[in-house]
Amino acid sequence: MRPIETLLILYSFALLLRGVLAPNRGGGSTVFFCVGLLLVLSAHVFFEGWRRPMLPTYLAVLLLCLSATFPLTRTGSAKVLIPISVAFLLLIGVATALILPAIRLPSLQGPYRVAMTELLLPAPAVSGMPDRNALEHPPPHVRIWYPTSAQAPGPFDASFLRTRWRQLGTAAQPVYAVADAPLIAGPETLPILVYFPGWPGTQVENHALVRELVSQGSVVLSIEYPARVPGMSNAYYQALVKELERPLYYGSEAMYKALVRIAEVRVHTRATDASRALDAMTVLSAEEPGSRFYHRLDWQRLGVVGFSLGGAVAAQAVYQDPRYKAAINIDGRHWAETREAGVARPYMMLSEVLNMPTAADLASPNLDWRYNAVEDTDDYTQLYRNLARHGGIHVTVNGTAHMSFTDKSLRSPWKRLTEGGPINGRRALRITSDYVLAFFGKYLNGVDSPLLKNGSPRNYPEVDVRIYPAPPSADRE
Numbered sequence: 001m002r003p004i005e006t007l008l009i010l011y012s013f014a015l016l017l018r019g020v021l022a023p024n025r026g027g028g029s030t031v032f033f034c035v036g037l038l039l040v041l042s043a044h045v046f047f048e049g050w051r052r053p054m055l056p057t058y059l060a061v062l063l064l065c066l067s068a069t070f071p072l073t074r075t076g077s078a079k080v081l082i083p084i085s086v087a088f089l090l091l092i093g094v095a096t097a098l099i100l101p102a103i104r105l106p107s108l109q110g111p112y113r114v115a116m117t118e119l120l121l122p123a124p125a126v127s128g129m130p131d132r133n134a135l136e137h138p139p140p141h142v143r144i145w146y147p148t149s150a151q152a153p154g155p156f157d158a159s160f161l162r163t164r165w166r167q168l169g170t171a172a173q174p175v176y177a178v179a180d181a182p183l184i185a186g187p188e189t190l191p192i193l194v195y196f197p198g199w200p201g202t203q204v205e206n207h208a209l210v211r212e213l214v215s216q217g218s219v220v221l222s223i224e225y226p227a228r229v230p231g232m233s234n235a236y237y238q239a240l241v242k243e244l245e246r247p248l249y250y251g252s253e254a255m256y257k258a259l260v261r262i263a264e265v266r267v268h269t270r271a272t273d274a275s276r277a278l279d280a281m282t283v284l285s286a287e288e289p290g291s292r293f294y295h296r297l298d299w300q301r302l303g304v305v306g307f308s309l310g311g312a313v314a315a316q317a318v319y320q321d322p323r324y325k326a327a328i329n330i331d332g333r334h335w336a337e338t339r340e341a342g343v344a345r346p347y348m349m350l351s352e353v354l355n356m357p358t359a360a361d362l363a364s365p366n367l368d369w370r371y372n373a374v375e376d377t378d379d380y381t382q383l384y385r386n387l388a389r390h391g392g393i394h395v396t397v398n399g400t401a402h403m404s405f406t407d408k409s410l411r412s413p414w415k416r417l418t419e420g421g422p423i424n425g426r427r428a429l430r431i432t433s434d435y436v437l438a439f440f441g442k443y444l445n446g447v448d449s450p451l452l453k454n455g456s457p458r459n460y461p462e463v464d465v466r467i468y469p470a471p472p473s474a475d476r477e
Contacts, residue, residue, distance in 0.1 A: 001097050004044040009057055009094060011040050015064055016086050034068040037061055053100040057093030060086045100417065103410050105176070105208045106429055110215030112147035112184055116177035119144050119221065121276055125231040135243040136265050138226035140273040144281075145210055145220040146292075147190070150181035176207050177214075183292040184217075191301035191444050192281065193220045194274050194317065194324075196310030198332070200244045201225040201270065205307055205406040206330075212433040218440070219297060221277050223270060250371035260375075266309065267335040271317040274304070278323060301325065301444040305436060307405060308332045315343050326443040328436055330405050333379045342386025346443040348393040350435055352400040352421065354380050391470025393452060395435050398462040399423030405432050423462065431460055 001009070015033055041061055044050070050058070067082045108114070119142040126134070193213055197205045204210060204222050213220050226240040250256040285297040303326045306314035311332025318327045319338050326346040333339075357373035364370040387394060401421035403409060409425030411418045418425060438449035451457055454467050 002044075002048050002102050004040065004048050005054055005057070005097065008037075008040050008044050008061070009090060009097075011037050012057065012060055012064060012086070012090055015068075016060075016083060016090070019064075019067065020083055030068045034065045038065060048102075051102065053096040054093060056089045056096060060089035060093060063089070099412050099414055101412070103407060105211065105407065105410070106426055106433075108211060108215035109433075110147075110212065110217065112215050112217060113150060113152070113181075114145060114177040114211045114214045115148035115150065115179070115181035115183070116143055116145050117180050118142070119277060119280055121227075121273075121280055123227065123229040126229055126236060127231050127233075129236055130239050130243075135240065136262070137269050138240045138244065139229050140270075140277070141224045141227035142277045142280075143222045143224070144293075145177060145214045145222065147184045147214050147217055147219075148178060148181040149184055150178050152178050176211060183296060189296055189298035191218045191303065191440070192278075192297050192299070193218050193302075193440065194278070194304040194314075195220055195222045196270060196274070196304075196306030196313040196317075197222075197224060198306075198308030198310050199248050199266075201266070201310070202241060202244055205408070206432075207407050208410075208429045209305075209433050209436060213436065213440075216437060219293070221274070221281065223274055223277060250368045252367060256367070256371045263309065263312075263335045267312050267316045268320075270310075270313045271320050271336075274313070274317050275321045275323075278302075278321070299323065303327065303440050303444050305440075306330065306332065308402065309335075311349075312336070312338070315347070318343050318345055318347075326440060328439055330432065330436075331400075331402055333375060334382065339379065339382050342382070342390050343392065344390050346392070346439075347387075347390070348395060348435070348439045349383065349387070350395045350397070350405070350432065352402065352404070353396050353398060354383075356380055387468040389471070390468075392468050393439065394466045394468070396464045396466075397423070397428065397431055398464070400428055404428040431463060434460075435463075 015037055018033070019030075038061070041058070063082055063086050067078075067086075121140060121142060123139045130138075195204070195206065195210055197203060201224060203224060210220050210222060225244055226237065228237060246262075248259060250259060281293065281297065282299070284291040284293045285295065285299075288294055302323050304314040304317050304324050305328040306312070307330040309332055311329030312335045314327045314332075315329055315334055315338040316336045318324045319336075319341065324345065326348075327343055328348045328350060331351045354376075357377050361373035362370060362377065364373065383394075386392075397404070399421045400423050401419065403418060404420035404423055404425065405428060407429075409418050409420040409428055415422070420428065435451060438451040441447040441449055442452060451460075452465065452467070454465055456462075456464055
């Protein structure tokens, strides 16, 4: 739990205990303590931001203050029921706050801090409600994450206070980067990486990875959806979000065919949007002397990485845009042209253990299970065929499940809430970051790593690395 919310819970328990042990002690002192409790609550909401797991605690604070303010709440059955209710709510609040703690990302290992700014891409104004084409091609929201030496604003800095005032009343938002800080000084140019999240694409799912890449000196563009463009109403925006968050559930043959088509469209669209973002970055780095990125980006060191569907987008981006030098797919299937064609440039697949579906899986009466088995069978078969054809690296991490590679693995000590495997969440994220850094270090920076050797490294025995050398006749670009 965070410091002020811990203080809030302890203060509430103390005030409850005072009321139980000295029920007749009221008057000014009780009101004074209640005012103090409300001040702690206000400080928590303002400086830390409220969050849903703390809702039982907030209700307990409300009941405590009501019982201190209105004498009728300290008579009859209310005299017993209110303290019991407060105690119950506080215990529930403690339990939910511990089961769903505020996510604390791993400490950065690189020498730099992380800054972030927005990249606005040209987009036509919209009106009314989105048609089918607009739903399938939402405008991209591009953020640039880059290394800085600037300190994050402290709790009493004017910029922090202004930000918190604007966010007042909203749920807690973790601060992952310093907004619009200067780029690190120096004449050296920096590698550029593009990051794609998974199926919905509505938020970065790998902040730990993105931040670590930046701390090691890379500039990262994250492509999310949808952006708010001129004329877009809230109803229009919510319709785009609803379509993006449509569950990937193959409940019938018609749903299966429809979702396969949507996956193909999303992969093509997002890879194209990334190329548009790179075009905009080219202008910033080559034609705008006032930009912090002017003459600071190395276009010969351009890579792409994505998680889940974003991994398929990363592979497709390399297929569509020759500027990319290397790509990483983190536990994603392949869609569009790259399922059959593969990736003809340095490519790494980082995944959980891929078990080929059985005949029983392919004949399952559960249609969602069956169609997933069909897709997995085809995807795994093509993956290994293409790795043998073009060369590449396949890294499997025992003990992981799909969400083990994301920030969600830190959501709770209760594995069921993280949707991760039995591996420790922080260890899974450390492995993910280390292998992504090692791969891009080798193929973008020319620095080899002992992690990229066949077998299991001594420090990561749960990892298995298989190197597929590129055949002499491979059409690697």
